[in-house]
Amino acid sequence: MGLRRAAHVAWRRVGEETVLIHLRNKKIFVLNPSGGFFWHGLDGARGTEEFLKSLTLDDPLPDGASGRLEAFLEDLREADLVAAEGSPDEETRSLPEYPLQAFVPPELVWQQELRNFGQSCAFIAGSGPTCDAVPTT
């Protein structure tokens, strides 16, 4: 059984990136387009190899693709964004509508804690640690 998206995560596609929010620790994560593609495909049914085999790419898979995908999934697991338990998600077994034409390593490109929720930096007068913090990538 493969990994599935954790129930405590909400997400949206923003341009080509995918923004995830961990609803318990209020951390925001941003995935590159390839990461978003694989995120959308995490249905709990496919393992890494099965996932890669299901892709219809213009170019053959590069060497190390499986390792890169594994590393990405490990990042998601460490961030508590995915779960292994539960039955496969029937509704999302299909891959996302937008195509992945060539294998690009999926990556978590941005992560940051959403501090002072209910406030953007715009609500905080002057400089402060919240708004001046450089996000960890």
Add this chain to the structure above:
Amino acid sequence: MPEPSPDSGAATLGRILSGFAEDSLIDWPALVRRALDERVGPLLFSRLGGDPRLPERERSLLRAELYRAEGSSLILYRALGRLLEQSASAGLGRPVLLKGGALASSLYDEVGHRPMGDIDVLVPREELDRWLEAARKASFRRLSPEMSPGLDRAIHYHVALSGGSGCKESEATIEIHYGLIAGASDWRAPDPRWFLDRTEEWCPPPVHCSSSFKGRQLDPTAHLLYMSAHAMLQHGGASARMIWFYDLHLLISRRGEQIRWPEILEQARRLQWDAALAAALERSRTLFRTPLPPGLLEEIEVEPPDRDERGAREVRRRRDPGRGRADVVWSELRSVGIGRGLLWALGILFPRPEYMRWRYPEAGRFWPAFYPVRWARVVWEGSRALLRKRPAG
């Protein structure tokens, strides 16, 4: 009553946001800080994200603000979904979303371009108790205790609720409005029924992990009028954020053909909101070159013989950037009339214990000691306000 010209920072920001080339030498850190203060950081990122002139640190700050806004909206819309599911099962009608909560998904290209700290919904006043009960069942609770019993309904016009996630860390704030701009006893407050009669369907943005839900939003005519009064009469020109004028700009630019201008003007005059409407539209036009109908501002400025100057005076007062807390409170107290103003003043001076414990959590069991602290602050700020020089007009 012309609006003061925007300072150079605001003018530069306005030109960039409205798509006009900005070739002057730009102080990027100052511009980005201003954009964040004015809540237009994500919009600025959408305009300048690929501009090689933007320094990397500032690009990173704006990008972070976009992601924060996206993350916040995900939490807020999920919480709203829970409330609406609960309210639907209680047989309540769809509420009317106001301002950012409505516009982020219906007017902006991307939800995260319109940062918001909470979601505001308008419900019929007679349904307020049922809405609060539905909210309680959806695990919302009041954000702050009432200052004194009955004050909310006598003076205020909304109840701020927090929760809705079932998870304390990601609680969202939803304000349930049963009035607009001010409490029913305040001269600025309109009859909400006029607005509740002018609504249209609203659909949420695509938020995964949430069931589908629907609401309503004010139609462009009613929304334009409400947002103008919100900016200029509720908050005031001095504290109004640029994002509110960008809301107006986008509404007029994108849905201008659906705006019934004669109806707006008539209602604005009836509510004494015409000065606020003119000031808000003028600010929007100055900042973003908003395409207003020819002669509109001049038409608003034509004063009918029986004109009450109260609205114009209020807009002028709220434009003063030196207004302190005491000025704001005094202005609010006067707006509700002597009887209710006295009730409110007593609430401010002698709030009930629940409120004191919430307001001064650091006091612990010594919370009664904070009554004198509170009174001293009232005297101090009141004295400062009395001694402060006010601008002419």
